[in-house]
Amino acid sequence: MTVAATIEGKLQAALKPVRLEIEDQSHMHAGHAGAREGGESHFAVTIVSEVFEGMSRLARQRLVNEALAEELAGPIHALSIRAISQSEENK
Numbered sequence: 001m002t003v004a005a006t007i008e009g010k011l012q013a014a015l016k017p018v019r020l021e022i023e024d025q026s027h028m029h030a031g032h033a034g035a036r037e038g039g040e041s042h043f044a045v046t047i048v049s050e051v052f053e054g055m056s057r058l059a060r061q062r063l064v065n066e067a068l069a070e071e072l073a074g075p076i077h078a079l080s081i082r083a084i085s086q087s088e089e090n091k
Contacts, residue, residue: 003040003075007068011047014067018086019048025080044080052085060084 001009004022011020026039045064052060060083065072072079 003071004043006071007043007045007076010067010071011045011064015047015049015051015063017047017049019046019089021046025078040075041077043076043078044082046082046084048084048086048089050086052083053087054085057083 004024007022008020011017023044024040025042025044028042047064051063055063061081064081064083065079068076068079
């Protein structure tokens, strides 16, 4: 299973998003510190979930980080997170 597929599965299970976008940005960091050969080390995630309603930006990012703790300790070197509630997306 790819790292991106693992990210998708864990975030789907933990946060029940109405929209989830995962972008592998590893190619932009090739040759840099933390970049793994073969990629799958740098990701950008946009996640829209009702779970985030009324939560601070920091609390939302903590939830995402908790869901991906194992991957952040291993294959993921960098993770950019945009976490919003459905009502924010609809504005």
